[in-house]
Amino acid sequence: MIFPIGLEDGAVHRVPWINILIAAATIGVFVYSSTRGGGAELERGINDVVEYWQERPYLELPPAFSKRYLPDGVVTLAREAKQAAERAGQVPKPSVVELEQEQLEELSRRAMTLQRANLFDRWALVPAKGFAQLGLLAHLFLHSGLLHLLGNLFFLYLVGPFLEDIWGRPFFLVFYLAGGVVAGLAQAGLDGASTVPIVGASGAIAACMGAFAFRFATRKVRFFYWFLFVLVGTFSLPAWLWAGIWFAREVAAFKLVGADAGVAFMAHIGGFVFGLFAAVLVRLARLETDVLQPGLARQRGEWQQHPGVARALELRGRGDTAAARQSLEKVLRDDPANVDAGLGLFDLRQQAGDHAGASRVVGGVVQALLGKNAADGLAAIAEQAGEQLDPSTWRPAVAWRAAQTWLAGHPRLARRCLEAAASDPGLAGKALVQAAELSLERLRNPEEGRALAERALALTLPAELKGRAQA
16 A cells, blocks of 8 residues: 655645635535535435336336436337337226326426425536536535545645745646636536436546646655565655646546546546646746746745836847846845845856856855845745755855755755855864764655764864764
């Protein structure tokens, strides 16, 4: 058995209220639908009709009932059974048949009445109802059982808060609902005449997984495994590989069992593809860097766009990258802690192939932010540029202080900063020991941790640091 248990570097910068509200609404609807009953009573009503008819195959099943509950093949068998009973002379007197037919129709009417009172029938996504139905959204909050509900909420917990954190609450909510609608339409498109209700949030959560796989591709997902209660442990995979394996499994399952397995595989596939393309479009259109992230900073009262940054964005949009670069450089001369200018210039230099220069620019911004204790600005830099930063281009003291800031939320970047700080003889011992401990305890990389500890032991260390390195 193997299943994901969480993320490394799993910190968010604010409470994910939209995810909490989605989970609360989903749980509330589930509790309400469970306490209403009706599901078991409806099932008994349907069984009463079928059993009564099976004992009297010469009767005519009401068309409304057979269309709603019986596959075409069963309806064909019903006609054949009726004809066989007539040929075999098993049909009672007409007066008896008339009374029995009335009873069958009464049982059918009772089942249909129970169906109309059933929550799923009113609010689930039913393909035969067409596009103009509330079920397109409402089905996201309905679940067929406790395990169905808990499984979906767990996967939402794994990826949803991180998307809400970087995209903001309004955008994430629109994305989540749109992903659920697209996923529902993908599933409903398999058979537009189907009356089988589609329920569950898995399509919307699949959209979140697709977006997460692109936006947080290198984040590590931690897994727990056990085999016969003997082999027990954990391991990690990058998010893109985890999501890719999951998607491939869904496609394979759909190919093998099709649409009749009771699982909405096509909703999962459609939702994942929607989420992946949405995240790509957000990146290409620079929505996150130019609109969403600045908007979040304004809400916190921490951000005002420098006119030079706005000018640089305009120039870059027109293709004049040289003038845009000059505008951003001027902003940084006026305001060395301007995160937007630093990240904008970082991006321009990265595109020009000047990777070391790009990291040096951000190093200057990091130094200014450290001087102001601007934790949110440092978090934004780690989130948006962390994977591409080269702290070895910074002053060792800056790299050391930045590492202490990023230890909790961004241990990989913190480790690289500690290795960069080790170029200063005065910092080398404690930087290497802390990097070794980080590799072992947070990053689960014993080989790397051992190598760093051995580098530390090659130095002259105080007793306390030497004991930690030896340990």
